Amino acid sequence: MSQLLVPYYEHPTVRPSEWAAIVAAAPRLYGVILNPASGPGEAPDPAFADLAAQLRATDVRLLGYTDTAYGSRPYADIAQDLTRYRDWYGTNGAFFDQVPTEQRDFRHYQRLASAAWATGCGTLVLNHGTTPHPSYARIADVLITFEGPWTTYRDQPPQPWRGTAGTHLGHLVYGVPPEVDFEAEARARGASVHCAVPGVGDHPWGTLPHTLEPVP
Secondary structure (H helix, E strand, O other): OOEEEEEOOOOOOOOHHHHHHHHHHHHHOOEEEEOOOOOOOOOOOHHHHHHHHHHHOOOOEEEEEEEOHHHOOOHHHHHHHHHHHHHHHOOOEEEEEOOOOOHHHHHHHHHHHHHHHHOOOOEEEEEOOOOOOHHHHHOOOEEEEEEEEHHHHHHOOOOOOOOOOOOEEEEEEEOOOOOOOHHHHHHHOOOOEEEEEOOOOOOHHHOOOHHHOOOO
16 A cells, blocks of 8 residues: 655645645655755744644654755754754654765765664655665665656656565655546555645645645
8 A cells, every 4th residue: 555745845824724634634644744944944933843743643754854965965964954853843754855876875875864863763765766776775764766747757667676675665746637546656656655746847845635635
């Protein structure tokens, strides 16, 4: 069975009904990614702190978004993000964005994974956006092996996974029409974690999956 991972990058005071729909659906989700300011920000945000408390009450995985800049962002900055997410929002997981695919970068991410575990992260999601070297499966609970538009996803043949059997693969797809049974599409391509949203352009993750859209 595949599960929904929700990256929704909007402020709770701007999109309260959308966040309410996510909180209501939280018990059946794989997890929710929290992203106050392309990271935790420079100070706690009371609106996000309240939202995080609501999500924690549902026992859903709460993942803090951290940009790793394909290995170029300093370790200390990422470790600080992890600590801030834990202290300010009570996250219990991490979502590392912009992760490279090559084996030569693995040792750096192994160190970052240790930092995440040390701050209490029970779930680590690595967003490669394409299929990485199998070594990354040693540290991640989920490897995001596709992020991109529906038109590319639809026309791309399934990418074989040559790593450890049982590894959770995830697909994040935007520009998806409402009539598409995306859960079936993702499952056919080997993804047990997924998200498909209708948004396009520079900020597609400011839209909800069709199944979570609030009732007007």
